[in-house]
Amino acid sequence: MRIKWTRHIATAVLSTSLLALTGVYVNADEAPAVPASPNYHLTDAIKAEVKSVLNEQTPNGTRLGAVVRLYNQGSRITAVPEDEVRVRTDDGVEYALRPSTANAKAIMPKEKVELSYLAVVDREDPFTLSKLSWLDVDPYVYPRTEKLDLSIPIPSMEWHGDSADISNPSSIKTWEQSFTIPGLSNAIQYKPINILKQNTPQGPASVLTLLAENKGTTQQSIPDFRIDGKSATKVYNGKKVEKDAIRLEAGEKQYIHFAIPTQDKDELKSLNVLTLESFTADNQNVSYAIGRLNILLPDNAANLMFNQAEIYKKDTPISFDPLNKLIPANVNVLLEELQMHGSGKDGYKAVVAKFKLLNNSDQPKPIPNFSAELTNSSGYGYSGTRQSLGLQTLIPGINYVIYYTFVVPGSESGEQLMLKILDGVSAAPFNIPIAAIRTQIQSSPADDDLVFYPFHVKVNDFNIARTYTMGTPSYSNKLTMDMTISQDKAIVDPNFSKMRVEVSDKEGKLLGSQAFSLAGDNRLGTGDPAVTFSSDQLVTALTVKIYETIDTPYGEAKRLLKTMQY
Structure with missing residues (x-):
């Protein structure tokens, strides 16, 4: 939609000058440009700097915008000069920009304010902006007079919209580099941690985790900004997951997350970091973004975490991210067992991971509600389903065992696996990895x-x-x-795996089967479990098989433990 107030600007200009036409100006009296220096003064007391410049072609014309910062260096409140702000193109044409109605009218002593200006011009050919100027215009004389108060060169600052490329070498960062965001606080430093593709009800999304650290000496708020994903052919707009304001004390670190919706088979090559700007006029708010940095993704981004994960050593606590908010530091989580179960003729297998949790504190704690995911060396990931739990509390000093099931294709060998522990709470509805280990399916003891x-x-x-x-x-x-039957020093929920005994004849025909619980009120104790079955004739050759069975979302899966002949 073309913004109607462009005509308002033209009308106001036509009423005061015969030299103006729809916001386009012939050159004003030339004044010496201010030297290329970070210190530009609009008045003796007001220092000016350009934060953002927009030159974006849209279906309704070319959108021109600028955001400037004015700093009152004096000791008194100072009015913002009522200068006309214009941009000048490389071919000598000038366009007037309209001030936002939200702009400050005055500046307190030692205060810095941001002022926004915007215009839409009916022009389709590409052009470059060279200068941003402030002119003191006297409309009450004829011909009207114009005095150039300040002109700032801006040829390298303009942003051409979301599809534009960032080519300045100083604005291109590698994945490993920490960075600050130009135009925002230099006190907060950011570092990419991981980017993972996840499936959502709305489709696939790449979830980026950034570590934000306050390097300053005072409390800082994390400003609003956006991160977009760029593939070879498309740009995908990202959105920050956290809704509430985040404040960091001096030296404090915290993760922030961005979700970038993508297409299923389109791989991201890089990320753009953009700051957010706004303009208000005629009760309309216009928002746009300015590209600041480009972050190159590693060639093996999909397998980056797999390659970095440490090989798990049995009987050692899993090492969690120290900044995670889900697993308390005084709760140990160990991987005790990782086994493959079959499903008969259904074509899938179930991997069962059993975790042992130990509360090392002196107070009861809730059982951490973490998620889990298995990834093989080819990059295929399988989400885990947590067993149904009746107990919800970890008693101090007592081991507690829970299991997760992962339904995998029948072709999965389980030789090279990465097990990720995920936090599904902090950045809900997305899962954020807080630990990753390399492991494989364990062999049964002989x-x-x-x-x-x-x-x-x-x-x-x-x-x-x-x-x-x-x-x-x-x-x-x-x-x-x-x-x-013996039991290690650990308790389990009544909804735990079971032992199933099956009896079949020499042709493999199942004659009888019975499941026995090892936990709960009706658990099997030391003694003589029995399986009864009927047969039409005397059967002399029988096979007895003992399985561990477990419930999955797709039905029962079982793992053969022992075969006996009778």
Whole structure:
């Protein structure tokens, strides 16, 4: 939509000068340009600097804008000069910019204010802006007089819109570099931490994590800015995830996050950092962004975290990001088991990760509600489903075991995996990694112990008793097993994995099956669990298999632990 107030500017100019036409001016009396120096003075007391320059082609014309900062160096309140602000093009044409109605009218002593100016001109050919000028215009004389108060060169400052490229070498950063944002506070330094693609109900999004650190000596607020993603052919506008204002004390660090919606197979090559500007007129607010920096993404961005993750050492606590807000420093999380379960003929497998949690404090703590994801060496990720929990509290000094299931394709070998622990709370609805380890599917022990961590089951003996029912061609069979069950020093939720015993004939036909719980009120203790089944004839060759079973969103998955022949 073309902004209507461009005509208002032209009308005002036509009423005061015969030299003006729709906001376009012939050159005013030339005055010596101010030397290229960071110190430009609009008056003796007011110092001026240009923050932003916009020269953007839109469907409704070319949008020209400028944001300037004025600093009152004096000891008295000073009115903002009522100068006319113009931009000058490389071909000598000048355009008047309209001041925002939100602009300050006066400046307090030692105060800095930002003033916004904007215009839309009916011009489609590309051009470059060379100067921003302040002119003292006297409309009450004829012909009207113009006095040039200040002119600032701006050829390298203009921004041509979201699709523009940032080519200044000093404004291009590598992934590893920390940076401050030109035009914003130099006290806050930013560093890219990771960028991960996630699926959302609205489609895929790349979620960027930045570490913000206050390098100053006083409290600082993180200003509003935007980060866009750039692929080889498109620009995707990002948005900061955090809604509330963030204030950092001197020396404090905190993560901030940006979500960048993308297309499924379009890979980002770089990121643009943009500051946000606004203009108000005729009860309309116009917002736009100015590109400041370009951050190059590494060639292997998708596998960057996989390559950096440390190989996990068993029986050691997982190392979490010290800035994470989900896992308390006095709670240890260990990966105790990572096993592959099958699903029969359904074509998928289930990886089961069992974590041991220990509260080292002297106060009860809630069980951390972390998420988990497995990623293989090819970059395919699989989200974990947490077991249903009845207990919600970690008692000090007691180990507690919970499990997560990951449904993976039947072709997944599990030889090279990265396990990420994710925080789904701090930047909801997105998941932010707070730990990552390299691991692989564990092999089952070769001894007689059946491990259902934290349970250990040993089958001492088993027997099958048969009873023939007179008058019917059927047998009643009862499998009994003498088992010894022990448990490591850890508690589990009643909704834990189970032990399933299956009996089949020599052709593999299933004759009987029974699931036994190892936790809860009806748990299996040391003794003789039994499986009963019927058969039409006397069966002499039987196979007994013992599985660990676990519930997944797609049904039951089981892992074979022992096979016995009878």
